[in-house]
Amino acid sequence: MNAKDALVALHGSRDARDVVITTMSPARDWMTLPQNPLDIVFVPSAMGHATSLGLGLALAQPERRIVVCNGDGSMLMNLGSLVSIAGSGVRNMIVLVFDNGVYEVTGSQPTPGAGGTDFAAIASAAGFPSVFEFSELPAWRANVSTLLSAPGPVFATLHVESEPGIPGPRSPGPAGERARRLIDALR
Amino acid sequence: MFSGEQIAAVLAELGVTHVVTVPDSTVGQWQTAIEARGATRLVRVCREGETWEVASGLYLGGATPLVMIQCTGLFESGDALRNVIHDWKLPIFSIIGYRSYLNQDTLPGDTCLVFTEPLLDAWKIDYRLLTAASQISTIADHYTTCRDAKRAGAILVAEGKA
DSSP: OOHHHHHHHHHHHSOTTOEEEEOHHHHHHHTTSOOOTTEEEOOSOOTTOHHHHHHHHHHHOTTSOEEEEEEHHHHHHTTHHHHHHHHHTOOSEEEEEEEOSEEGGGTOEEOTTTTOOOHHHHHHHHTOSEEEEEOSHHHHHHHHHHHHTSSSSEEEEEEOOOOTTOOOOOOOSOHHHHHHHHHHHHO | OOOHHHHHHHHHHHTOOEEEEOOOTTGGGGHHHHHHHOSSEEEEOSSHHHHHHHHHHHHHTTOOEEEEEEHHHHHHTHHHHIIIIIISOOOOEEEEEETTSSOOSSSTTOTHHHHHHHHHHHTTOEEEEEOSGGGTHHHHHHHHHHHHHTOOEEEEEEOSOO
16 A cells, blocks of 8 residues: 555545644655644654654543554554553544554664564554554545544554655644644644 | 642642653652542653653643653653754643652662753753752742743652662
């Protein structure tokens, strides 16, 4: 499955009130799509912490869905956050891991486990009640709306192709200013 | 040095809605009282780096979070607090247990004493060190000063054991 095609399907299915957090390669591709004031391009980031940022938002804004589009390398850096999320009791959070088996933005070096890590099983064991896994675009397109409405927190692995040689995401502007705009949009 | 009831009262007075925490043997003892008071929710996470980013999400979403960890967790937190405080410029306040400050019976030569304060200086975090129970009002004073100035700040609480 092509990662950008998968993001286009998500883009078409998200509610305008949803907060969508993207980081690493998904951030690069998400920025090519029409933007919403509730989009958080987590660049610059502390790598691995998009899920933690999402947990805080989910706790503060329980009436909104918080969708986190994470990379597999980023997820590996903060696997414990899956336990923190499940243990927190939030129901309004969706974690999508775009698994291509490599650190794409640094030149496609293999991740530990390189595509063999069963993130869905880890999420299930951490306590996520709704867990999905997709390898083919038609199946993802057919199920993305169902997934977004499943009992949360929701987790899905999207097995996507790596695209070596494409630069990583560039910051879309001063983060402090974006933070202030986001605070206003969330009021 | 401080009871859980004292800390819970200070947090409630300041309007702190969430404490994002990994416990140590001092700050962890406050959890029961904080939960019992009911004004402040505890958010338990697995490692200290998470605390800063969870707090950032809470802050962006309109809550009033505070990070509560040990200084060893501060050491672990570097990239996350750099991102939250200096990239995204979010004024997250923290209470940090200062391991072995009052005695080193458990860990003679504890290097926490070498690195904690220089590290807070390096991260440009304005902190106050509390070494006596009589200083409890400093928590609210420093919190209010930092909140009004919209900058991050920290309270270092001297601890006597690991």
